[in-house]
Amino acid sequence: MLFSAVASHLKLELMGEDLEIDSMNELSLSSSSQLSFATNKKYSSELSSSNAKAFLITNALIEHLPKDSSYIVCEDVSISMAQATKLFSKKPIESGLASAKIGSNSYIDIMAKVEDGAVIGSNVTILAGAYIGTNVHVGDNTVIYPNVTIYRDCSIGKDCTIHSGTVIGADGFGFSHTNTGEHVKIYQNGNVIIEDDVEIGANCAIDKAVFNSTIIRKGTKLDNFIHIAHNCDIGEYCIFVAQTGVGGSTKLGRNCVVSGQSAFSDHISIAPFSTFTARSGVTKSIKESGGVYSGFPLMSHREWKRLQVRIAKLND
């Protein structure tokens, strides 16, 4: 799509050369064919060093643009960005693709739906009511139980088990907000990558990324009702106990253990080998690996236990 077509959609003026754009991305991850955006001065240095050549920016950020950039000055970059994502959004299913490829010895129930463009490995089991979207890849030996849903473009590794009711690749929860209180959808144009040897329990939801990928790395095991928001990166061999949620873009290192009903804020980063007891509420990044944490607000487990004793004494 031409950048001028984006400008026209936004009813705003394109400054600089017209360019062919294939997708959108955040500043630090953009390639030269992607449209990026900067909402405020906090991003001025990321803007200066971005590889993108097309930007949505505020007037105040023009001076920080990389040389020879094309750009659109927006009154509210956040709203314009949301409107632009619609132009790059994909339809829920796609026609005109080749039929799904199915590897040897795979069992796909006739009451499962496999959309065109999907690629299914060998020895895969896909039971009735499961939905495998356009272009989805499923690795060898993976078992997909009934009524699992995998949205288009997602990728599931080898030797995975996905239990019933789990939804992989639904839209991340992203909206820009107008001055009058309406919510403008940021179309979620990324996907989910589940690596090998991952087990996902019943009725989980792992959202697709807004751009790029939400990732669940090798050997990680999720219990039931786990919520993983868009753009999370869950490290290898993690354990998540039931009813836990992880906010958008949060990153956990390998071998973290998270007990039930815990929650992580968005945009934080957790050191590997961290352990969280039940109902931990994690709102800040953790840099040191190997700690054990509890509570909300979060503290070390030892501190939390001592605190509970002190709190109980208030009743004396």
Add this chain to the structure above:
Amino acid sequence: MLFSAVASHLKLELMGEDLEIDSMNELSLSSSSQLSFATNKKYSSELSSSNAKAFLITNALIEHLPKDSSYIVCEDVSISMAQATKLFSKKPIESGLASAKIGSNSYIDIMAKVEDGAVIGSNVTILAGAYIGTNVHVGDNTVIYPNVTIYRDCSIGKDCTIHSGTVIGADGFGFSHTNTGEHVKIYQNGNVIIEDDVEIGANCAIDKAVFNSTIIRKGTKLDNFIHIAHNCDIGEYCIFVAQTGVGGSTKLGRNCVVSGQSAFSDHISIAPFSTFTARSGVTKSIKESGGVYSGFPLMSHREWKRLQVRIAKLND
């Protein structure tokens, strides 16, 4: 159905004239063709002013009946009411209705199920495994992802997006309890109304009303795993972050923002433009609009932050 047939089902005596009854409702919302009920003296004034002409009541409430009422005196109104709801309950699906009507340019996967009596608008997308119940209405441009379930008689607006695994219109959780500890089902005979431009994430559950409607108003956005109980009324342009639950009959004003893992008690009313941080536990109505709240028990966010500092000091 004749009121005398209800009496016969309950094995109780009808006092007054026999009447044709088409459904049941609570005192303040009943029309003259509905059966209503009053469990105790708390409802005596609502009883006096009710438009209903047929009642299940206790002996102590006879004096508060509107003039010329017909009534059944019950030993346990709550149990008799539950038993009566069964008489008015609808079957999960209905036969003998016209085939579903489908608007122009709509894509309905052959592996989706659309029951008779449904009305689907134009440009609607309904993917494989989705279930559209008897008499359900779906507005123009709405996208219903795989394995969504919409129970009979519910209504979905225009420009909505419903993600996979979400269940709209399952029975509200209502039972009357016998002296010996059994639970008698209160059949849920209402529906769910989702207005225009609503997005509902993966694996949500929005229960149908016991009578009348559970409502999600225009422009509201729900993340994954949101539980909305029967008879809730969620205002326009609200935002609910993942794993939040709302108890029965609770009403939120417009533009409320509710962070993750929060919860609302039943039968409370929340002023518009209220904001709740993560894990808020809201047990009382809020009358003033525009506040920011935290904690369980709930308090102002500012108070909560200060309190956390004080609590942490207990460990010094």
Add this chain to the structure above:
Amino acid sequence: MLFSAVASHLKLELMGEDLEIDSMNELSLSSSSQLSFATNKKYSSELSSSNAKAFLITNALIEHLPKDSSYIVCEDVSISMAQATKLFSKKPIESGLASAKIGSNSYIDIMAKVEDGAVIGSNVTILAGAYIGTNVHVGDNTVIYPNVTIYRDCSIGKDCTIHSGTVIGADGFGFSHTNTGEHVKIYQNGNVIIEDDVEIGANCAIDKAVFNSTIIRKGTKLDNFIHIAHNCDIGEYCIFVAQTGVGGSTKLGRNCVVSGQSAFSDHISIAPFSTFTARSGVTKSIKESGGVYSGFPLMSHREWKRLQVRIAKLND
């Protein structure tokens, strides 16, 4: 399967006579044809009195074996046990069984899947998208709503209602952990038994037992989003409000009432007629029946209310 075949799979040496083994079980529940295991000295007395004749044990436990036992000495019994469970695991579906038997007056939508070996009672309703696994039993008059999943070998009683999105019989969340941080699946070879007159809300998940059965007893009612882990035993006439979770092997007595967003640790036992207010976090067994509890850590409701007043005063 011969015990020698298990030894060969584990690449370990069989001591004593070879035996035919039909399944695995824990020490106290094993029959003479089952393989059992003891991971450490804590289990020495259970080991001595076990009816099993085949064991996976550590070297230190040999002296506690019942007379004439056959056994395999393992370096890490937990890992070997997990590896052995794979040998006894069943395929997700089974071929070569008789077609499902359907009782009179039952309605099974042609878009529901009923696997071979299932037995469906009379007057049963099974709607589109529901999945009834191999050998599942469904009792008379039960209603199974769209997109419910019932895994193989589970049993549903009479007069039950199972709402959409609910998953019964997914694998319990069980893994043994290697020294290098990988997780070895403990195959879940048990089932779920739902007794008569149980209602289960939308999007619940009740996991199958690792051995034996997870049980939901007669007349119990679950709201939406209830998580019941493997090997739980939920007593008669319990009430669970939405978004509550119960850890593995936990047992609740009859007529417990559990409010929303509560949680129970694994391996605890709760006296009958216990009541838990919203967000209770129950980590210890409760022996006395009839109590009312709140908070996390849990305390009596009265104590909790008083404590909240004291905590609030910290802000004065």
